[in-house]
Amino acid sequence: MKDTITLSVFRGDHTGGEERSYDVPVTEGMVVLDAVHYIQQHLAPDLAVRWNCKAARCGSCSAEINGRPRLMCKTRLDVLGEGVIHVRPMKSFPVIRDLVTDVSWNYRVARQIPGFTPAHPAPFVMHQVDVERSQEFRKCIECFLCQNVCHVLRDHDLKSRYVGPRFMIKIAELEMHPMDTVDRIDFTQKDAGVGYCNVTKCCQEVCPEHIHITDNAIIPMKERVADEKYDPVRMLVRAIRGR
Amino acid sequence: MAQAVTPQASSPARPREVPWWAQPLATVVALGVFSLYALWEALTHTSGRYHNYLSPFFSPDVHSWGVRVLPALWVLWVPLLFRATCYYYRKAYYRSFFWDPPACAMPDAKPNYRGETRFPLVINNLHRYFLLLSFVVLAFLWKDAVDAFFFRSGFGVGLGSIIMLVNVVLLTVYSLSCHALRHLVGGRLNCFSCSRGAMVRYSLWKRITEWNERHAMWAWMSLFSVWITDLYIRLLISGAIHDPRFIR
Numbered sequence: 001m002k003d004t005i006t007l008s009v010f011r012g013d014h015t016g017g018e019e020r021s022y023d024v025p026v027t028e029g030m031v032v033l034d035a036v037h038y039i040q041q042h043l044a045p046d047l048a049v050r051w052n053c054k055a056a057r058c059g060s061c062s063a064e065i066n067g068r069p070r071l072m073c074k075t076r077l078d079v080l081g082e083g084v085i086h087v088r089p090m091k092s093f094p095v096i097r098d099l100v101t102d103v104s105w106n107y108r109v110a111r112q113i114p115g116f117t118p119a120h121p122a123p124f125v126m127h128q129v130d131v132e133r134s135q136e137f138r139k140c141i142e143c144f145l146c147q148n149v150c151h152v153l154r155d156h157d158l159k160s161r162y163v164g165p166r167f168m169i170k171i172a173e174l175e176m177h178p179m180d181t182v183d184r185i186d187f188t189q190k191d192a193g194v195g196y197c198n199v200t201k202c203c204q205e206v207c208p209e210h211i212h213i214t215d216n217a218i219i220p221m222k223e224r225v226a227d228e229k230y231d232p233v234r235m236l237v238r239a240i241r242g243r
Numbered sequence: 244m245a246q247a248v249t250p251q252a253s254s255p256a257r258p259r260e261v262p263w264w265a266q267p268l269a270t271v272v273a274l275g276v277f278s279l280y281a282l283w284e285a286l287t288h289t290s291g292r293y294h295n296y297l298s299p300f301f302s303p304d305v306h307s308w309g310v311r312v313l314p315a316l317w318v319l320w321v322p323l324l325f326r327a328t329c330y331y332y333r334k335a336y337y338r339s340f341f342w343d344p345p346a347c348a349m350p351d352a353k354p355n356y357r358g359e360t361r362f363p364l365v366i367n368n369l370h371r372y373f374l375l376l377s378f379v380v381l382a383f384l385w386k387d388a389v390d391a392f393f394f395r396s397g398f399g400v401g402l403g404s405i406i407m408l409v410n411v412v413l414l415t416v417y418s419l420s421c422h423a424l425r426h427l428v429g430g431r432l433n434c435f436s437c438s439r440g441a442m443v444r445y446s447l448w449k450r451i452t453e454w455n456e457r458h459a460m461w462a463w464m465s466l467f468s469v470w471i472t473d474l475y476i477r478l479l480i481s482g483a484i485h486d487p488r489f490i491r
């Protein structure tokens with residue numbers, strides 16, 4: 001590893017901007033967020049960056065490092081090679097300033113999902129076999145890297161039609177809960193827009209919590225929607241039974 | 244000190260050992276060459292039988308049932324639709340052929356995107372039916388694999404017998420690792436602990452989940468095994484090679 005490394009960091013806001021390069025002295029085990037902090041402390045005190053835990057737990061420091069969505073606090077400089085490191089804000093959300101984006105759309109989506117409605121009030125006796133699917137989904141740290149990389153939101157800006165992978169795991173978690181009583185299948189198809197996902201798995205590739213978003217949440221939800229909305233035999237059986 | 248540089252190009256350099264286009268290119272080449280081979284095989288031959296060996300392209304043996312016109316086409320529509328609607332192959336062709344997207348964080352090729360919400364791609368939601376049909380074909384392929392060990396002189400093991408057995412095993416694992424099957428056996432349940440039957444389904448679901456983690460690998464291995472099995476039998480029929488017999 002070299003003694004200094006050059007970071008090319010986006011400076012600007014939603015109206016535009018440009019990358020500026022900064023030389024940063026390298027120390028053992030340094031991560032991109034350390035380098036950005038060095039810039040903030042020594043070279044550009046007005047550089048805006050959102051962070052909190054520096055331990056890949058809070059999900060605040062999401063950015064695009066050399067074009068790849070990653071957590072800045074979890075990306076070591078030594079895995080990025082010796083060239084210039086480009087650091088840009090997440091592409092799918094409006095830039096507030098520099099590396100800080102406005103992710104509030106996600107919170108609005110979260111409020112639209114019909115909430116947990118148990119058959120009777122807690123506490124419940126829960127068996128491990130029934131909770132292990134949702135335990136995986138609850139590892140989510142809401143970094144929104146999956147939302148950022150999803151081409152439905154990133155390239156086509158179909159935010160009004162598709163809730164994105166982070167909220168598909170939320171819906172799956174609620175739907176697979178044995179105590180929940182709400183049917184979200186119609187919501188999943190029409191409002192959440194599960195049909196917009198084409199299972200290309202980029203969300204799963206970038207998730208820092210290694211949640212199998214596509215395999216364990218989206219595909220199972222597509223299959224549940226197929227049961228009710230596309231499977232002709234099941235539809236016929238339901239029609240005969242009058243449900 | 245800080246200095247202005249030109250804005251980053253749209254496809255920045257990535258910290259990867261392999262360039263982004265390597266995977267789509269490999270997929271296009273593999274699926275493209277296989278499709279051309281399959282077309283040649285199906286359109287220019289009327290039978291895939293060599294004594295007790297039957298090519299998977301011609302099984303079930305509709306030729307012996309009296310179908311004389313392009314018998315392979317009567318067979319191949321099932322595996323074709325099964326694979327075309329498979330969740331793994333969907334990922335593969337959306338990325339590699341449609342470029343929707345070609346690689347993660349790379350721009351999509353086309354501006355108008357509707358995903359799987361419209362015809363024809365909405366048909367992918369019927370994958371479960373093509374899975375069931377493929378189990379019918381699989382039953383014939385198991386029968387063929389058993390027949391491949393019974394020569395005119397009785398039981399024996401030839402290289403072809405082994406190839407046909409490996410092929411049907413790989414096809415079986417590929418089918419049993421299917422996402423739709425995973426859903427049917429247990430994924431659709433919310434409560435596994437609620438009954439004894441649900442716990443049995445949970446065990447099955449767990450097992451399929453393990454196989455499903457390697458679904459892409461089984462998809463490719465079984466595609467290549469079908470290809471190798473057919474090519475081997477085609478070469479036997481043409482007389483270009485002889486079948487080594489290990490046990491007579």
Ligand code: SF4
Nearest residue numbers: 150197198200201203
């Ligand atoms: S798999 Fe679906 S949700 Fe995930 S990135 Fe791809 S299109 Fe988006």
Ligand code: SF4
Nearest residue numbers: 140141143144146207
């Ligand atoms: S699912 Fe993974 S990538 Fe998406 S918000 Fe949660 S932790 Fe981040």
Ligand code: FES
Nearest residue numbers: 053054059061073
């Ligand atoms: S600072 Fe908390 S995840 Fe990076």
Ligand code: FES
Nearest residue numbers: 329330331421422
């Ligand atoms: S998902 Fe691939 S065979 Fe069903």
